[in-house]
Amino acid sequence: MEQKQDSPAGGGLSHSAAEAIASLAIIAIGVVMIVSNYKIGAGWASDGPQSGYFPLRIGVILCFASLVVLLKSLFGKQHEQGVFVTWQRLKPVLLVLLPTAMFVLAIKFLGIYVAAALFIAAFMRVMDKSIWWKILLVSIGVNALLFWMFEIQFKVPLPKGPLEALFGY
Amino acid sequence: MNELDALFHGFAIALTWYNIGMMVIGIVLGIIIGVLPGLGGPNGVAILLPLTFTMQPTSAIIMLSCIYWGSLFAGAITSVLFNIPGETHSVATTFDGYPLAQQGRAGEALTASFTGSFFGALVAVLLITFLAPLVAKFALKFGPPEFFAVFLLTFCSFVGTGKDPFKTIISMMLGFGLAAVGMDTVSGELRMTFGWSELLRGIDFLIVVIGLFGLGEILLSMEDGLAFEGKSAKINTRVVLETWKKLPKYWLTLIRSAAIGCWMGITPGGATAASFMGYGIAKRFSPNRDKFGTGQLEGVIAPETAAHASGTAALLPMLALGIPGSATAAVLLGGLMVWGLQPGPLLFVEQKDFVWGLIASMYLSNIAGLIIVLSTVPLFAAILRIPFAIIAPVIIVVCAIGAYTVHSAMLDIWFMLLFGIAGYVLKKLDYPLAPLVLSLVLGDRAEAAFRQTMMGSKGGLGVFWSNGLVGTITTLALLMLFWPLLAFAWRKLRRSLGGDADSAA
């Protein structure tokens, strides 16, 4: 694991803790699968397996396998002391993730093209400190190209907002 | 040689300036469609179908089939460069294609994938030319038990021994679970929708893949500092020639994948299943099997050859039987009817010009396609030189568009984001993602085939050995599954026998 080489000074989530959290989440998914498929019938009827037959068993296997991973992560021999991700390294990840989430949220209100232009511009500004004309060129140029491609050439409608409505789209 | 005469007649029809122009337009359009995630062969062809209503049927099908070839070729481009499959059948190409690009060998990976594609197409076209009626009959032998056996074979050929078998199992089961969301086609019942009508349509495989691979990859590279590795990709024509020199070494992989592809296209198991099976079998029997996933040319050639062979062979059952072997073939089938042609067993008899014109055009357009895509290799490899701060947000935007276009649903973009995070975490925890994708793609089809079989056999499992064909495939699948165990036993046995011989001597 590359994380091991990090200086522990950064601090962060330990590898085994991350492993345990992930397997707990997967166990939760498995339990949901078991319960919801039990409800619709998971037996073997006269005409073969019912709707819930396979998903229920998949849920059971999922729970079992995750349990093993969980136990291994807590008590296993290869108990990983390493750090899963340091807070320092998590920062740039969140720096992409949060704006992306905001971009997705903005699509609903602004349409995908305007939201994408703002997103690209902001990203370039923060990450690269690009100069303004480069930012404008890329953010508007890329979206104009996408618009031309999807809306005009291939006639695939993407979510649009007030700006496109202004032009009658 | 009746077929040869007919083929030359076909060349005479296909080789007009107008038709060649249509070919080039079709291939270029197909490449664009193949590169954009979310726009694939089926909808690309469907979108352009109305344009062809006023054209000659032969020219129209030449153009539309060229869009299909173009998209088959180009699906690999984004898989290799950005780890985002442009088409569903190029998922398996990411496994080794992307690591190659990271090592600065993007040009090599692309050349190998295009050439493999071309080889697969060529084998499939030869098959269509000379064995069409025979092969079409074979397709009719496939009922639900045979389909299930084929899917089982795909799974079994792909299940390798991962680092941690439990994580492999978890990954595969997550894929099956996701595939089960939505309406169960066999009983018409809803599963795991939790009363949410947005979940009715299920979770499309493309959305998961775009999230896991595309967005997940960007998050990982953010953590490693702001860069895609592999900026120094060599991008000149020498790379093409050098790669070609290496290819004959992989003749067995090429032939095996082409055979798998032809078979899966005709039966019809589909290009996606074919590419996974091609990759899985190449991995199982390769001397470098441990290095698969770290950037092996063989791992790029195997899935691409199979996918293109399958995509091409899928046209055969469409022409000869009127059953589409793939989604794109289904749309082309609709086109045939609109043009006033009746697909089916009589097409070869009644519409000789059309059929042989199309078959001849397949030879020509795949050659044209190879030339066109190879000349774009430098262009696409150059994309890797764009600074990360520019390319990353653009990729995220394209991912969002790709996720949205699958169902025109906003929710799918959120799902993509969610799977992006999941991909980041799972990859860091060493969960293999390939089994998840495979079971997501084939899970519900395999389940449907199994349950259709059970309905017919009234719950008897003996049906999977009820005739020679299905019995052979099932047995082969089980052999594949237990191959490592068998190989181990065989070695043990031989050693002990050898030991006996020694002691006897």
Add this chain to the structure above:
Amino acid sequence: MGLPIYKFFNNVCLRPLSGALLACAIATPALADWEPTKTVEIIVPAGAGGAADQMARTIQGIVVKHQLMKQPIMVINKSGASGAEGIMDVKDAKGDPHKLMAAFSAIYTLPVAVNLPFNWRDLNPVAMIALDEFLLWVNAETPYKTPKEYLAAVKAAPPETFKMGGTGSKREDQIITVALDKVAGTKFIYIPYKSGAEAATQLVGKHIDSNVNNPSENIAQWRAGEVRALCVFSAQHMVYKDKITANQSWADIPTCKESGVDVEYQMLRGFFIPSGTTKDQVAFYVDLLKKVAATPEWKDYLAKQALKDVFLTGPDFVKFLEKDEAFHNKLMNEAGFAHKE
């Protein structure tokens, strides 16, 4: 955005004293008070290449070829969950006059089968443009020449020996199968496939014993002499007299009823737009479809697919829908396909 301008233009045209009335009337013969202001989407709640999709694309082709509309028109497949995806999409697009849904009997069967919160009254009916027929088909290599013979053989065998293939589960094909079982006292195993095309090939490959496909789904195999049509589930013979096989036309196929199997079923092929749209908007599409139906290409399409040429709109269409819905509800409940919770 462009809407007020169109309104204004049409108002001028409509003013009776205006001398320009005649010219205007020629320019817009139907005097529709509304016109699409952007691309019109035909939503097909079925997969690309299927019967509903082919119809939508044929209409698209005709509209483009004859320039029946200023704005572009495109077809979008939303086939998820047996079409529920497309149906819900159009339901949720309240007040959007640029969505046209290609409807078939899923609008009645889906809500009953999976408790989908949908009723066709949630949409504005535009017009029904055709009725699709269903036939009973067997493999041509079997000895059965009439439905009576075939059903007698099914009855003579132990129950659940003969396999009937069809499209999907708890839908039109299975409804017909259950109705057959009831009338003839048989017990088929019903095997659901993804599409009619698949059911057709499976019949040729003898993986099933019969199917109840639409004419368009089985025509290729019929022409090639691989399958045999026993009867049509309709009150009258079909009208198309051109020979399709060596010695049979669609019109030659007897009805099931006159062959002693009293099962009738036909499926609507119609169009809806979302609710919350105005009368003018509905009128525009009625007019558009009328123009489409009058073209030779459409007649040709009907003949090729052996569809029944019926055009219903307005109150007649609503009346038909009410009757058809009651009919489907009855069949679905009798067959035990209704959603249980």
